[in-house]
Amino acid sequence: MREARDRCAVTTPPPGDTAVVLGGAGFAGLYRPVREAAAREVLDTAWQNGIRAFDTAPHYGAGLSEERLGRFLRDRNRGDFTISTKVGRLLYDDPDAPDGVDCFYGAPKRSRRRDYSATGVRRSLEESLHRLGLDRVDTLLIHDPEAHMRAALDEAMPELERLRAQGVAAGIGLGVNDVGAALRFVREAPIAHLLIAGRYTLLDRRAEHELLPECARRGIRVLVAGVFNSGVLADPVHRTTFDYRTAEPAVLARARSMQRICADHGVPLRAVALRFPARHPAVAGVVLGAGTPEEVEDSLAMLDIAVPEELWRELTERALW
Incomplete structure (x- = not known):
């Protein structure tokens, strides 16, 4: 096992540095079932490599992500790690719940129901804290409210402010993959944190045009x-999924062209993809989606690879959005 990185261990990185966060979907059965022992190994590998920040949600594996993370952290000092989780989906026991809902496999028999009311938000956090075995979280995010914006802004957001005032959520914000919804929250709600998924990548840079500059102006941690x-x-040769579905030919062609350009410079495409977000001054951290110990190790190794400026220049004009 490689030595732990000081970079990964901090939750608020020094200027010019970028925090590394382990996302909770991969070890909760996203795309494939993950056994308990295998999930534990993922978390062990991340911890031994210095990762101390974790992002989870009730949605991930219908509570399985929070439960596994809670068991892993149970005997560790609370001051040694940070946790973010989310609200917006309530879980219900459901013996008829099918496997593979929203691409999560091997999940408990539970169904999800959207709820952005103040009561739903409070209940969601209470149940998350129970699954995590904690009395507070470091960051609480409203999750995927695109189709429920009015309730999220008028009901969920004020409840998050009350929960923050009560000390059970130190920071509050939004977790979303829709740039329009994110911009509206940034401009209308008192959020301090934003998790944006899939919209600031080598292929999809839609967050770059308005969202990230707006966050930088307002001091929002992204x-x-x-x-x-x-x-x-x-x-892009063997994993042809883009945004949770089979990639369109144009997307595959662009990704494969990027891979060839990176290979010409002797740099893996995945290293460039992982390092890309940190180039923007508004970005405070990158969330790893690793679901196996090998993927954790590989991602951290990729983050240590230098990317020449010439390569960045060649890739600049190749994003699809």
């Missing part, structure tokens, strides 16, 4: 997730 756009930027 985490970027989904840097591989669901897999195509990790390996």
Whole structure:
């Protein structure tokens, strides 16, 4: 096991540095079932390599992500790690719940229901804290409210402010993959944190035009997730998924052309994809979607690879959005 990185261990990185966060979907069965022992190994590998920040949600594996993370952290000092989780989906026991809902496999028999009311938000956090075995979280995010914006702004957001005032959520914000929804929250709500997934990548730079500059002006801490756009930027030959579905031919062609350009410079495409978000001054951290110990190790190794400026210049005009 390689030595732990001081860079990964901090939750608020020094200027010019970027925090590394382990996302909770991969070890909760996203795309494939993950056994308990295998999930534990993922978390062990991340911890041993210095990662101390974790992002999860009730949605990930219908509570399985929070439960596994809670068991892993149970005997660790609370001051040694940070946790972000989300509200907006309530879970219900459901013996008829099918496997593979929203691409999560091996999940408990639970169904999800959207709820952005103040009561739903409070209940969601209470249940998350129970699954995590904690009495507070470091960051609480409203999750995917695109179709429920009025309730999210008028009901969920004020409840998040009350929860912050009560000390059970130190920071509040939004977790989303829609740039329009993110911009509206940034401009209308008192958020301090934004997790944007899949919209600031080598292929999809839609967050770059208005959202990231707006966050920088307002001092909002931005985490970027989904840097591989669901897999195509990790390996566009063998992993042809883009934004949770089969990639269109134009997307595959662009990703493969990027891979060839990177190979000409002797740099793996996935290294460039992982390092790309940190080039923007508004980005405070990158969320790793690793679901196996090998993927954790590989991602951290890729973050240590230098990318020449000439390569960045060649890739600048090749984004699709």
